[in-house]
Amino acid sequence: MLKKVAIIGGGLGGLAVAIALHKQGINAQVYEKARFLHSVGAGLSIVPNGLNSLEAIAPGITESLKGAGSPTQMLTLKKSTGEMIAQKAVTLMEKYGQPMLLIRWSRLQEILASALPPETIHLDRRCIGFEQNDKGVEVYFDGRDKVQADLLIGADGLNSAVRQTMIGDGEPCYAGRMSWRAVLKYSHEMLPANEVMSMTAPDGKIFGFFDLGSGYMFWAATSLWPDESIIHTGDAKSRVQEKFLNWAEPVQAILKATNAEDIVERPICDRPPLQNWSQGRVTLLGDAAHPMVPLLGQGANTAFEDAWELSQHLCHAPSITDALVSYENSRKPRTQIIQIRNAVQANRSYKADSETYLRGMLEKAQVSDREFEEWLYNYKPSVAAYT
């Protein structure tokens, strides 16, 4: 009997699964390590598979999101010199019934959090592990009282403490790239509303600009960076300015306009696909289960799919164990293909012990771009059938 669910992590996936469980009348409590639900200084794109999942979780929520973000209508690709490479209209709405919606991370998190009773979100709770038996799970927090639950969901992201207690596979894998990003209120004549522009150079550097609506924009830059532990002197702003020194406008103007303290500098990391991510009364969701490099923009979108499916299996399966087995069986093949496709596009290679397994996944992930897009965006959240 599922009386109480403890969710570790009040990020995008944790909040989405909490809403989905509340809608089904299940007592779901969120435990977040941060003292505030704070901005992580990013924008992100929510696409048809993610928007359809959110709409299934909380009918009407996609209208609020659309009011808070910017539907992308045009993608532009340029050389670092400013020379045009290609321009393409975004036709997701026409093809799949939902747009590519660019939105500030902080607004998305606020909108999700506002769909929950405030007393169900517990801040300043850093999970440090759990123990379980056939009657329940005991969850431990740093300097705080432990919590009892019937089910524990680890939605605590790339460095998941729940995953470490369950699987113990150590640090994430560094993908060989450093990233810099910022969100700011800014406009520039070369950056029209409802557009995403990327600039690239043959040495692997990329600089992207994303209109987020309401006068905000997000920029994200990446560069090959051989060793994540090498942090040079000076601040992040001077490092990114130096890396993109001779790039054409609007790169220089936007870097100049960004406050140094608003720039987030992070190594890009992922992990190879897992063969199992549930154990007894504990399971994982989102980046804790299947972290991916942000190339295809699917981390949050697949977390929303996870949230919907997990809530459905928990409502309809005869037992928690059956629900978690069905959830994993349904989610693993899809998320593995997306993880691998991301990794291939990012020229990733993993350690030898996972290579045989990855070769099998790679074959499944090798379809044409059009086939992949249709498979990805045609995802429709459905209700799990149990007899």
Ligand SMILES: Cc1cc2nc3c(=O)[nH]c(=O)nc-3n(C[C@H](O)[C@H](O)[C@H](O)COP(=O)(O)OP(=O)(O)OC[C@H]3O[C@@H](n4cnc5c(N)ncnc54)[C@H](O)[C@@H]3O)c2cc1C
């Ligand atoms: C720059 C950038 C751009 C991106 N763009 C896109 C995009 O366009 N589209 C897309 O779909 N995805 C994108 N992603 C990926 C996406 O943001 C993640 O995949 C998504 O946030 C995963 O959701 P999550 O809930 O699993 O993890 P998160 O959203 O990371 O949330 C994890 C939460 O757990 C908390 N936490 C961590 N450890 C503990 C602990 N021990 N105890 C308690 N709480 C803990 C954290 O504070 C955090 O709030 C992007 C990521 C980045 C960095």
